Every structure is written in structure tokens, then in C-alpha cells.
Amino acid sequence: MTTFPRSSRFPSLTRRQMLAGTAAGAAALALPGGLAKARAEGPVKVAAIYTVPVEQQWVSRIHKAANAAVERGDIEYVFSENTSNNDYERVMREYAEAGHDLIIGEVFGVEEAARQVAADYPETAFLMGSSFMPRDDVPNFSVFDNYIQDASYLSGIIAGAMSKSKNMGMVGGFPIPEVNRLMHAFMAGVKETAPDAKFQVAFIGSWFDPPKAKETAFAQIDGGADILYAERFGVSDAAKEKGVLAIGNVIDTQSDYPDTVVASALWHFEPTLDHAIEMVKAGTFKAENYGVYSFMKEGGSSLAPLGTFEGKVPEEALKLVAEREAAIKDGSFVVEINDEEPKSN
Template sequence: MATTRDGIAIGRRGLLLGGAGAAAGLGLGLWPRRGLAAEPVSVAGIYTVPVEQQWVSRLHKAADAARAAGEITYAFSENTTNTDYPRVMREYAEQGVKLIMGEIFGVEQEAREVVLDYPETAFLMGSSFKPDPDYPNLAVFDNYIQDASYLSGIVAGAMTKTGNIGMVGGFPIPEVNRLMHAFMAGVREVKPDATFQVSFIGSWFDPPKAKETAFAMIENGADLLYAERFGVSDAAQEKGVLAIGNVIDTQPDYPETVVASAIWDFAPTLAAALKNVSAGSFKADDYGVYSFMKEGGCSLAPLGTFAGKVPQSAMDLIAQKEAAIKAGDFIVEINDKEPKSS
């Protein structure tokens, strides 16, 4: 696949290594070369969905910002199937890319086989597993934005009238489960008797299916929806109920529907990886910590059109909890078990 957006050449064949492929012949531990100014690190992203999809969009945005700042060169492949994923990994590695990032949730073992074949390439991959020293050049991450999800739950608890909340997710994997549990915990801070309808659509990108699932929840009494997937906020907007966003701020698209969103910022994660690649110290590690609120990896989006409409008592509680989270005095529980309907 090759695409051009905003005048930037991208795609598997569109990688610009910079300096006539300066990175290609260097071992992982030899960057940058002593006595020379550091050159941009060559980075490639491999994504199984379009870059507009919530989760992937955060990786893409952070990488594109680093490219604009001159820190990296950047190419990416989107809509890469799991069966094709290992081949694309190899293709980028063969080109001499220094850092390959993406998501291997559906191709964990196959990806690790590729990693072993390219020990001089750094791999930073979204994964449900922890780092393994047997794969020393594979670091893992996940969007641990439970802190922001918890705060968005407080907003939801204050805004629901019936206490019946619908939650539509992609798959019941740890990265989704922990956000849902944190959201539910936040709701219960102000609405202890709230009930939840929980459903997973079996896809990371199927807005029509997410929308239909949300419609069924509204029919079953939900007056507020947790939009873990695209399509949920569309249903909420059509039926006149409220929604809480996830990973990205969708309020500009749904100004009368999306009250708040838990935002993921991948920039701290990418910055840490680039620092280690440049220092020659990249290794098997868990970069999930850089998604925590105290690391700047997540936040509660501005309320926008809903500013002043959320009860002040809830806003005061949010401010109190946010300060405690950043200070390390309050820890939002990380619960990776599949959530169930009430």
C-alpha cells in the first residue's frame, strides 16, 4: 500500500531513511555516531486498521508530530491484516528502519519470530503480554489510561438520570477491560446504584455494528453510553442521549452528545522509546507506564459545550482525584478481567 496525505510520502515503499540510508548499516547500540549530530531516527508504523481509528490515531499523531519536529522520518502501513503483519514487519526491517511500532495483539507469537531475526531493529509494540528478555529488542506498551477513564466515569455518574449506562467495546481484552472497569468505578463514586449494560462487538472497527448495539442498549433504558468504539456516539446523537468518549476527543463532532472523553497521548511513550534508541539502550521493557496520568500520557478532555453543565460537586471531586492521582496518593485499580453487565 502507498498513500500520500498532506504532501507526505507514506506507505511500505515510501520510507525516507534520511542521509542516504544512514541508519541502515548501524547496529541498535551504535546510534547516534559519536562526533556527529544526531540524525532523525527512522520510524515505521504498522497498523491493522485505518489511522483514523481511535487507538491507532494516537500512535500516528505522535509519530507525525515527531516527524514535523525533525526528530524522525516516518512511514506507515494501515489496514494490515494479521496474516500479513509479519511480512510487513520484515519488509520495514530489511529497509533498515531503526524503530518499528504498531500493535501485535492478534499476532503475538508470529511477531516475536520476526523480532528474533532482526536483533538490530527496535520494536515497540502494543501487546497484552509483558516484556520478555528472550526478545531483547521488543518493548511492549498498552494504553493504560485508566486514570482518565475513572475521571470520565465521575462525569458520567453525575450526568446520567436513570443510572442505566450502556458500554460498547471492541473485544474483551485487558486494554479494553481495564478502561471499562475504571470508568465504572468513577461512575459509582457519585452513583453507587448505577447499572451497566456491557457488550463487545468483536471488531476494532465496525461503526455500524457498534451503532446497532448501542441502539439496543438505549431501547433497554440506557440514557448515557460509554463509546469505546466508533459508532456509539452516532447512536447516542440520533436518540438524544449522552455519551462519554474514549482515547480521542470527539466532542467537536458531537457537541450536544459527548460530555467528556478520556484522552490518550502517545507522545511520552514514543519520546521515551526514541531516547533509548538514540542512546543505544533500547531493550525489552514495559512502556505502559508512560500512559499514566502522572507521566502525561492521559487526561480528561475539556468539557467544551458541557462546561458549566456538569454539577460543581462532580467537578470538585474530579479536581481532587486528579491531583491525588498525579501526586501518587490515589491509585486507580487496574482490573483486566472481562466486565459483565449488572
């Protein structure tokens, strides 16, 4: 794996920097409906573009899956982090020009520009986090999102059972579909064990601003919340300081907050990335919605082990969690996907 130097400034990649991590890609042919790659055997050359540090929870799961694929020998991997939306298109083009087979990232703020780049490089496969669906006019541009509503719902069941005040604080980044659906699923789970629960919902307008998330969480604790849904970093810090509980999102942070984080809804990007790698290798990559690979039944999400809270969660709640998890996996129970902005009640 090759990484570029970290910087608090936006990266400025040169052709030489990118070529240091990967050889030139093999020739490719773009056919209607997808890519037909006439590529040599060997690892798929993957480049990733992140708008935040790789430590940020959402991006960290993509980065983790990519590193696992590197260790298996399936891909060569380079990435840039802290890429601004204003610079995103340029970095995409430079990676495409450098001959990478597959470019991954998140284009929530640059949707149209990113799709235009993909249209200009029909021989390159693009797999991008997006709030919109794939389009036939860009057959080499697939989308994904962290559809981990199944695990979020299960974590809500536990939260409702653990709360004494039945008042939940929820701090998110932006009210976009990939955040909204998780919050709604959590709320639905809470209502299974606390039907009359109150929810305080707030968004901080940033994907990575722990101090602001922490201050917002403090306000919700002052408003009576005794459990916080930590969609953003900083929320669990507030919970720890005030002696209340938290529910994690995307990653498991219980080791950092052993007396605070009860449960976490985990995202596993491996099924999503592995499918893309398989399609690129087979020459059958096409515009698809990869969201399904985040579903629990596909192995894309799970509920973290209780760990330090083993034996502290009411048995009735755990029994319901086990029943619902089994039903989710066999398809007999479906967690609603609600992308509308959640509101406080």
C-alpha cells in the first residue's frame, strides 16, 4: 500500500506521486452496460479519495476493507485524504490518468462533477459513496452507501431498555439520507422497548468536528437525555464526562469508552469492495447500486459485542434482539428505510 503525506491542507497530487504507488493500467474497452477490461493478471489497481482523515469513522471502514484486500494480494492501493470538494474533480482525473482500474471515494458534495469525470474516463471503474442512484448514461459509475439500518435498529432496542429517562439525544453530521435512515432505524428500535421515548435530534453541519458534536451533546444531556446516539465523533466524550450512556455508529469505540458505549451498529465495507474487485477482474463492472451489500444479511453490518456491558442489558431486550436479528437475516423481518430528515419530538 502507498499513502500520500498527511496534511491539514488539501492534497495536491502530482503524476509522479501517484505513479509511485501503481504501474500504468492495462488497456480497456468500454462497452454498453459496463466495462470489458483486457487487463493483465495481478492485483487490481485501486485509488481512493477521501474528504476527511482516514480516522473518521465512515471512511475508516472503507480504508480497513481496502487494506484487507491489499493483504490478500487482490489490490494495490493508494489514497488521498482531506480532499476538499473544490479539489475533488481534479484528484479524480489525476488518478484516472494514472491508469488505476478502480477509483473509490465519497461524492456527496460533488455528485454531478464526479459523474462527468467518470463519463470522460469510460475505461475506469468508479465506486462512489452517493445519495443518488446510478445512471445509464454513466455505465462505469456505481454507487454505495452505508445501509446499516438493520444494526442501528437492533442498537435502538438495547438503548430503549437501558434508558431510565426514556430521553434520547441524537447528534448527526448532516441530514442526508445515509444519516437519516440510521437515525430513523435507531428510533424504531428504541420504541420497541420504550414506546413513549423522547428524541432530541440535532445536526452539526460537519462530518468531522468533535468539539461541536460534544457541545451539542452536552445541550441534549442538559435537556434530559441519558443515552446519546453518537453518529459523530465527540458525542461519546460528552457522555463519558457527564456519566450517561452512548450508542456507537459505524465503528466500535467501546475500548475507548468502556463504561459509556453500550452497543454499536457496525458497518463492514468488505462485501461492497470485494464485489467491485470481482466485477473489475471479470470485466463486468457496470453501473449498480451497491447499497445492498451493507445489509446485515449480506454481511455488511452487525451489532458489536456487548463487551463490558455483558450481563448489564435486560434479558428481555437481548431476547428480542436475537429474534429480530435472526428474522432480518432470513428475510422475514425488514427494517424500514426512511431517508426523510428525523425530527425531535
